[in-house]
Amino acid sequence: MKMNSHSDIDSQESIILADIYQFLAYTMGYPEPELIGNPFLDAMEKMLENYGMHSEQQDIDAWRQSEKDEDLSDTLQIEYTRLFINAVPKIIAPPYASFYLDGDHNLQGKTTQKTRDYYRQYGCDITNPHEPADHIQLELEFLASLCRDYELDAEEMFLKTLFRPWFKQFYNRIIEDQGHPFYRVSVQLIDYITKEEQ
Amino acid sequence: MAINLTRRKFLKTASIAAASVPLSKVTAHAEAGVVKTPLIPKGSFKDTKTVTGGICEMCFWRCQLVGKVRDGVLKKIEGNPKSIDNGSALCARGNAGIKLLYDPDRLKYPMKNMGKRGEPKWKRISWEEALDECGKKLKATVDKHGPEGIAMFPHGASAKYPMHYFEHVVGTPNVSEASFFQCRGVRDYAWLSTIGAAPGEHVDMANAKVIFGLGCHFGENIHVSHTKRYLKGLENGAKLVIVDPRFSASASKADIWMQIKPGTDTAMLLAMMNYLVENKKFNAEYVDEYGEGFDEFKEAISPWTLEKAAKECDVPAAQIKEIADLLAANAPNVSIHPGRFSSWYGNDFQRGRALACLAGLLGAFGVPGGFVKGIGPGGFGKVKWGHGHEAIKALHREAKVHHQSPAGTPTDLIRDCAITSKPYPIKSCVVWGQNPIQTIPNQQKTIDMLMQMDFVMCVDVMPTDITMYADILLPEASYLERYDYIKKGTQWDLSAKQQQYVSARMPLVEAEFERKDQVYICNELAKRMGNEEAIPVQTIEEMVDKILEPASLSIKKLNEEDGIHLQPGKDPYGDFLDINFFSEDLVEQGYPGAPTYEPIPDVPKGYLRLLFGRSPLHSFNRTQNNAWLHNAMPENPVWIHDKTAKLLGLKDGDRISMVNSEGVESGTTSHVKVTPGIREDCVFIAHGHGTQNAAMTVAKDAGIDDQKLVTILAVDPETGCHGMRNNFIKIVKA
């Protein structure tokens, strides 16, 4: 029996939480057309509708109306590259924790190591050792895995010590940039789901 | 916006949402980045391993390294304690290599420019797509315009393999290396035409009685084993003579510092040699035995009295004599340093010739302290591309100019040819590790050249300025993540126990993201351009092993020997080289047979000559974005003489920018260093600062970029190399 202080979240809700994390993780991955197609975007819009995020839903909808289906992932790929990979004049928000937490303009810093250690402590690891473990997509996938296992204390601890300390800076960069609604909306959703209770 | 949406509420609505949105179904096809693994006991990955076999490339000196690696991540770089070259020592840049490795600004995946050239909108694409596009476009250029329709700008060890592909298989002569045309090519060819060999930096300073350096600023210009030789020489009591308009780090240690007027060095050398000849203070025996054309040479330099040179060079005649006497008294054990970067004023071939002749007059070859090449290990294999097209004549050969040009084609000629399409169009451009925007003077012309291309591809480690002009941009594995270069040589002190070493560059860690090595990239291009049968090796490991095999070595063997193979060496002394004091070949090509002084433009009234050089913390622009090196030296102070500063109302620390005599502004600022240690008519800055490329997030706008202000191009007539110090600036208070 897992020890969880989150008595208000039962194991079934925890599975839902896992699904949401998993979904949000993929919004932060490279938008391959096989994944970010209409079913994915429909699901996103449905979520926004259910959460009462109407203007965000309208933004996504307006974008989908304005482009041909086959161009959607192309647009997102250019935007993803600009935000997270390389851009001129510069990328907006490197999606790695250690960029924000370890100072000194670095990837693969102490935080990356701590993050990977945390994964391992809970029986997980990254599948591609050639990319830093503290990419936001991987962190969200890990959170999904914890929730699937109903490890809510571990989830909370991870959020507190390794996720939230950098996420807010990352989030601000994207919101301030006022780029594509897909990424603005995605980080808002991530913010809500990872935010501490007031 | 649902401002009050909290995690709890979110989840509550989520349970309703879950019923209508089957999230797990939408994501079911995706590949997982985090998976369940068997539980690993805590601490299992904490062991730090020492990985041997690294070779530094923070500069071209290539010191031998080991890496401290934990859990696949490089934590620290150290000198390889087994090295008989750099030993366990590395310079600051070598140590900071780790910051390049994990620089967040580095290129990570292949990208395609979906926007305009110069204002790119990048899209990450697959290697397959990127290579297909490059292959198709390059092939189209060859089909339409012939192989000469492709220009290539390579730099560094990784560019050699592709360079040979484009030269020999594709067959374009339009290849231009910055390390030749904007750096040492002119030196190499000047010495080649005088002693029959490129000089490298082969002077036995550790065992010299006098070290003579023209513009050499050891200490600011650091190459570990070279600096060791220099310091050992000083420790052993060598006298140091430094000729430099600036009180450099070496000048501060010198017994004689000659503060010469820029560009007049050859006049001083000619007067010194004339004095030695007239007063019979040269090594007549050596000249008799090994000299060619001495009488013509003697005749040609005879007008150069000490007084005449003193006037030209703005130095006391007595000082020229003092240096000549010092050298003569200690000959032949004197190090006449050939220098390295020698693209100074456009009269540089003659200076190189004069330096080599001076060494000849002193008989300073093959003796302790003189010009001595260590005898390194031999018997290595070669990896050669099969020859495809016979390369057409290079532009300078066709035009019968720059007969002493280094291999490749002078940059200017390629650029002019591309811009004018005369004598033929150049429509594709391959840039491999070079940053022509910051290495080739006159940036606008380089941009014009790029803009008229049908296709531009770049392969690099960082998003340097040139990469903004790429249609396809490919990320290369850095020197810490790949095999390649074989480094071989002898112990650094030529008089110590004779030993030879062999090492090969081996990765300290695996390449991250989707970075690839040059053999992979180039082979894939070759396949797509229809040249598959010419491919000499399938992988980079195969290439290294093929080179090592005839010497009975292999990657495996080197690994077993901690990255460095040692074997007994040979006595390097006794190699007395022939000296071409007067060259009939040069006369035939229309150049002076004996070293000749060619004056350069004077500083116009109201301007200052812009001089630039090295700093110990940076290797040109390549290291400017390195966070450690940047923190240690964020910008390049502008050296201004006390009197000039007073005249301009400047004090130490004032912020300034510059504008050159052609109206080009530096665009960025730096601070003033007021000092008596520079001529009144010059300013000096360290090269390699002041990028305006915002993708270089650390270095952007820090300091002043001298290259931007180098718009007046002097071209060395014999070699076609650039002279870059004939530019004049005014100071603008910021």
Ligand code: SF4
């Ligand atoms: S001198 Fe410094 S930068 Fe150059 S190879 Fe050696 S350690 Fe590296």
